[in-house]
Amino acid sequence: MSELETDQTLQINVTRKRSPGTTAMNEEEKREYQEKYRLAKLHGEKFFPDTIYKDVLISFALFLLLIGLATFIGVAPEPKADPSDTSYIPRPEWYFLFLFELLKFFPGSLEWVGTAVLPGLAVALLFLLPFIDRNPKRHWKNRRFAAGLMSAIVIGMVALTIRAVVTTPPQAEATVAGTLAEQIVAGQDLYAVHCVECHGADGEGGKIQGVQGLEGVTLKPINSQDEMYTRSDETLYAVIELGQQTLGMPPFGRAYSGELSPGDIESIVAFMRYTWDDRAEMPKAAEQASTLPVLKPGETPDYATHIEPVVKRYCVSCHRPGKENNNYLMRTYDEVMNSGDHKPNIVPGNLQSNLIRMLRREEIEAGGPMPPSKPLKPELIEMIERWVIAGAPEKASGPATK
Amino acid sequence: MASKWISRLDERTGIVGVYKTVFDRKIPKVNWWFTLGSASLFLFSVQVVTGILLSVYYVPSPDHAYDSVQYIMTGVQFGWLIRGIHHWAASLMVLVVFLHMLRVFFYGAYKYPREITWVTGVVLLLATLGMGFTGYLLPWNQKAYWATTVGTSIAGTVPGIGDFILRALRGGTDLSAVTLTRFFAAHVWMLPLVILTVIGIHLYLVIRNGISAVPKDHE
Numbered sequence: 001m002s003e004l005e006t007d008q009t010l011q012i013n014v015t016r017k018r019s020p021g022t023t024a025m026n027e028e029e030k031r032e033y034q035e036k037y038r039l040a041k042l043h044g045e046k047f048f049p050d051t052i053y054k055d056v057l058i059s060f061a062l063f064l065l066l067i068g069l070a071t072f073i074g075v076a077p078e079p080k081a082d083p084s085d086t087s088y089i090p091r092p093e094w095y096f097l098f099l100f101e102l103l104k105f106f107p108g109s110l111e112w113v114g115t116a117v118l119p120g121l122a123v124a125l126l127f128l129l130p131f132i133d134r135n136p137k138r139h140w141k142n143r144r145f146a147a148g149l150m151s152a153i154v155i156g157m158v159a160l161t162i163r164a165v166v167t168t169p170p171q172a173e174a175t176v177a178g179t180l181a182e183q184i185v186a187g188q189d190l191y192a193v194h195c196v197e198c199h200g201a202d203g204e205g206g207k208i209q210g211v212q213g214l215e216g217v218t219l220k221p222i223n224s225q226d227e228m229y230t231r232s233d234e235t236l237y238a239v240i241e242l243g244q245q246t247l248g249m250p251p252f253g254r255a256y257s258g259e260l261s262p263g264d265i266e267s268i269v270a271f272m273r274y275t276w277d278d279r280a281e282m283p284k285a286a287e288q289a290s291t292l293p294v295l296k297p298g299e300t301p302d303y304a305t306h307i308e309p310v311v312k313r314y315c316v317s318c319h320r321p322g323k324e325n326n327n328y329l330m331r332t333y334d335e336v337m338n339s340g341d342h343k344p345n346i347v348p349g350n351l352q353s354n355l356i357r358m359l360r361r362e363e364i365e366a367g368g369p370m371p372p373s374k375p376l377k378p379e380l381i382e383m384i385e386r387w388v389i390a391g392a393p394e395k396a397s398g399p400a401t402k
Numbered sequence: 403m404a405s406k407w408i409s410r411l412d413e414r415t416g417i418v419g420v421y422k423t424v425f426d427r428k429i430p431k432v433n434w435w436f437t438l439g440s441a442s443l444f445l446f447s448v449q450v451v452t453g454i455l456l457s458v459y460y461v462p463s464p465d466h467a468y469d470s471v472q473y474i475m476t477g478v479q480f481g482w483l484i485r486g487i488h489h490w491a492a493s494l495m496v497l498v499v500f501l502h503m504l505r506v507f508f509y510g511a512y513k514y515p516r517e518i519t520w521v522t523g524v525v526l527l528l529a530t531l532g533m534g535f536t537g538y539l540l541p542w543n544q545k546a547y548w549a550t551t552v553g554t555s556i557a558g559t560v561p562g563i564g565d566f567i568l569r570a571l572r573g574g575t576d577l578s579a580v581t582l583t584r585f586f587a588a589h590v591w592m593l594p595l596v597i598l599t600v601i602g603i604h605l606y607l608v609i610r611n612g613i614s615a616v617p618k619d620h621e
Contacts, residue, residue, distance in 0.1 A: 025513075025514050029514075030514055030515075033514060033515075034515075036615075036621075037430070037612065037615060040430035040431075040615040041428045041429060041430055041612065042428070043430075043431070044428050044429050044430040044431050044615075045428070045429065045430075045431055046426070046427070046428060046429075047424075047425055047426070047427050047428075047429050048425035048426060051429060051432065051436075051613075052425070052440075054434060054436075054437050055437050055440035055441070055444075057437075058434070058437040058440070058441050059437075059440060059441055059444035062441055062444060062445065062494065062498075063444075063448070065494075066448065066486075066487045066490050066491050066494065067483070067487065069486065069487075069490040070482070070483050070485075070486025070487045070489070070490055071483070071486065073486075073490075074482065074486050075475070075482075075485060075486055075489045078541070078543035078544050078545050078546075079543060079544050080468040080542065080543055080544070081464070081468065081542045081543055081544055081546060081547035082544060082547070083547065083577070085544065088544050088548050089548075090548035090549050090551060090552040091545070091548075091549060092538070092549045092552070092553060093493070093534055093535075093538050093549070094493065095493070095496045095497070095500075095531070095534060096531075096534075096535070096553070100552075103556070111559050112559050112560060112561050112564075115556050115557070115559040115560060116559065116560040116561060116564075123524075123528065126524045126527075127521055127524050129507075129512060129520065130512045130513060130516075130517035130520050130521070131517065133512075133513070136513070136514075137510070137617075137621060138509065138510030138511075138513060138617035138621045139510070139617040139618065139619055139620070139621050140508050140510075141619065142620075142621070143510060146507075147508060150504070150507055150508070154504065179476045180476075
């Protein structure tokens, strides 16, 4: 620009003052800003290496932080999506929590204010900010309104987020099987609870005893090679989920008023496949976790180590709420020792306890032989007897107190 | 020797000019808050790399999505690390991009001549949130399913066009396989392309106008 031209534009601009509608600054202010910026650059630093060194340092720190977070906290396991589970409390990712919380202030017919008007307004304001804010000053001290408004919004967002976290009830604990081995072990426990009373502890089938509505029905084994070779995982899944109602098997899927989530059913299928199908090789970890404990000579049995796995596999299927069991529940040590219409069913040190007599298949006042259809293996009965003689301890240290 | 090769390369590509424009330039003395922009860019690159690796094993269908993520976590060498980084970098990126926006706001850096840079930045902020929203559904777990059910139904309450938005997001009235593939397409194709393009414009403007200076008391 020649000197003459510069003078002319200067004159024009001085007379024009600030023109509304175009931009926040007039030409003179713009030039003034550019000049200041030129000086700032002159006294500034080189982008490479002075500035970029800081950028690289921060990015590297973030990278280390990410590796640390991924390694030491990881990603929390979650059960598979289950559209039938209406008890699940939905919650968004943390950075949407404030929006979620904001909606609570606009109930019923006002909902659209919170869902559409406010967010829409916020986005529009954000886009138009440079064209709405005509204050040429840049330091926050000279922009008290703008700085104050933004501060208030940010504090509000943080407060809403905290409120959302504090007021949301904790999610019901759900176990998630991560590896195949975990899935198989989880499946074994679920099988013991939901399937054993009809299909037997090893899928052997036989005559059903003590199950309401199915008394005396004879089931074929479900652990045979034929069964395993001709039923795909999908078939097994469908049978468990939907039941086979003409044969008397009720549906177990939660979507059909059963108790099992899709993940539960998948675990049971995995357990069946890897335990009974001779083509599938049981993972080592699952093998160890699912074998029943063996008592070493001279070892004192205790509930947690030796008895609970047996109880879980052979007894809990019927001895849980909602089943015919004379109110004798066996889900915990406490229940095993102290529940039931004929309690105590276990008297520490006494081999004439109800439980021992029934395991020995005696017919007594408390009931008939247990388990009804097939006796426990002699070594398991012996282990339980030795446990009762030892005082029925809960843990490895010391006898029971009750 | 090296300079000879560089000058031969420059003769054919103009690489020295590019280097001078991008790296060898003076900028005002700035503080550590000015690293938030490059940190956002870095986190985006991390997401691109880990995201591409995850897409090797991930299957966007309700029957396989959950299992494929499970397999990434337990069956793939270092799969847990890649997914862990992708998961955490997503949260961190939202945080860093937001802080970057606050830095620009409180330094008044969106004013002349950087108005358009700000507008592209707002697009990037919204696209980042969009990535968070669409990516959240992909593992097809309980959290994902129900958060997306609620999230999309919120969009459905917008007066007039709410029902249309809801159907467009879900690909029907309910959350289904169509929703999952839709969110997958948005997460790996549409939004990343938007982000890449706008990052290009954003960076061009940042280099063209120079990074803003820290305002002085009287400014």
